[in-house]
Amino acid sequence: MTSTPSTRVTIKDVAARAGVSKGAVSLAFNHKPGLSEATRDRIFRAARELGWAPNLTARSLAGSRVDVVGLTVCRPARMLGLEPFYMEFVSGVESVLIEHSCSLLLRLVNSVEEEAGLLESWWKARQIGGSILVDFRADDPRVAVAGRLGLPVVAVGHPSLTGGLTSVWTDDATAVTEAVRYLAALGHRRIARVGGAAALGHTAIRTAAFDTAARELGLAGASQVATDFSGAAGARATRSLLTAAPRDRPTAIVYDNDIMAVAGLSVATEMGLRVPADVSLLAWDDSQLCRLTHPTLSAMSHDVHGFGAEVARTLFGAIMGGAHGSHPVPTPVLTPRGSTAPPKV
């Protein structure tokens, strides 16, 4: 055991100890050809003995690549903690980053403008090699910024929102349609949707799809309301929907995430309505939360971890210069549980 010297050991020390040049050490650690097996071994042994690892800062400066990818998230902090979606998404991203010894630079921001500015700073400061972009809005400023800078990105969102950037997306329109058809097939006619933040592109897509599906099925009693994704907003929306006269009241409600569905379930219970006998509830995203309620919540489920992994994989493609176009991931599928049933009328 060699004790760690108090002064930092550098590539020079390793080269000296192995009896080679700095260049040779560099070749060995970057797995490049041009070294004999024996030399390579000597170098790695010397490095191990000295406890040396390449200084990634220096490597970035000298080379070109940066082993860090960015992720900015623009949602109120209080709400984020309650969206199981994000942490699962991040864990999926991480699972792929780790294979590339790459790290995730995370930042919570307050506006898309700030988000666009941060992207530019990070890129100009060479802090990131690429970035993941989520929560697209109409005319999102990040599209132009990424294009102008030549920043490698992967946009999480439908191609219609992400202006030609490389994208990975979920077919929300199809999923919403399936949700509505399922409830209609159970016999529901008055179906409501408690949607997410109206400013987000994917909310708009779901809203349009819901309208279309309701029209095609001739559902006169269909209605929608936008919220901010919070449990409190979901509760409020549900309360307002359920206080209508029984003959106008929806018999089924679809939610845009699962936290609002959980809140909606409480409201229904508190109002003395039985779920699913009096009202059916359908959640979205389907985290573990949906299996913790009573009754359990039916949901449109989604492999969020896998989604994150696919996004990371696509980003590496973009950084390497490949990966263009749009990459759909599997559409959320209906998972019926205890909160949906034919209406009892």
Add this chain to the structure above:
Amino acid sequence: MTSTPSTRVTIKDVAARAGVSKGAVSLAFNHKPGLSEATRDRIFRAARELGWAPNLTARSLAGSRVDVVGLTVCRPARMLGLEPFYMEFVSGVESVLIEHSCSLLLRLVNSVEEEAGLLESWWKARQIGGSILVDFRADDPRVAVAGRLGLPVVAVGHPSLTGGLTSVWTDDATAVTEAVRYLAALGHRRIARVGGAAALGHTAIRTAAFDTAARELGLAGASQVATDFSGAAGARATRSLLTAAPRDRPTAIVYDNDIMAVAGLSVATEMGLRVPADVSLLAWDDSQLCRLTHPTLSAMSHDVHGFGAEVARTLFGAIMGGAHGSHPVPTPVLTPRGSTAPPKV
């Protein structure tokens, strides 16, 4: 508007445009004395016109500091998404980092050993200027690693767990004691605790405090069980507790987080028990989730965002070379809601 040149602009270009040396530009951007107001202005104008920002990679190499702090989290990904605690904690950390233009490097890992190794890699690779350490275990290897490397850290955990590292901690023992006393004051004698992962130091502290409090109050029917913090485990533990014969069954249950309390509430409902008439439930951490259930959950509440902010502040102190010792943050306080009441016997 100057269009952005396709080749990267550097400090040299800015210096040339402002008619000064690179050193002068450096002084200006680091807010160091030694430049006339006029020169400073010229430099900033030139930088703005060229759209230049310092390359942080080069700055780190040349200087000493690194504007990135690390955070490793060792919990199963699936569970993380459901712990509102983490995202709120991270958002608190971010709120302080932003003031220092500092970024957060996040990594999910699978073991403390991996965590300790990662810390060493990050530090040796000069990727971080310091790190936040959470979820301490008995004989945690990170204590030695941080000490040996001289890595500036702040350990989130009771001083008895963090081996002399600078620490920020919550007085869990006092909070547990308050929880037990409150339930006892309501008249409960058979109180159970559904704890978190046994391997974690703070779980051990809570377990010991619960035992002591129960003994001091002469609560013969007190019992505890360890879980993995997941809703599923919380549900299982609750079901097992509540299937006991009525005269042995606990009349109150304290949980180590709120997701398990939510799961416990469902189980009680599903078993036909009324909350709080038949059994009182007390959650921990108190995210928004506790206000979304029916009845709402009483909880030991905690400013998790503020906790994260304090941790980040302390870390900056440690990086600057100050900040030693242990820093307690406010103890969680009891927030009574609809899930606790005197036992109906």
Add this chain to the structure above:
DNA sequence: CTGAAAGCGCTTACAG
């Protein structure tokens, strides 16, 4: 108050 030079720790052609 300012300029020229050395150096941070690597990588990358380019010679040998």
Add this chain to the structure above:
DNA sequence: CTGAAAGCGCTTACAG
């Protein structure tokens, strides 16, 4: 298959 040199974009003494 290996070595010596230049350069990545900054900061920091050290002269002037």
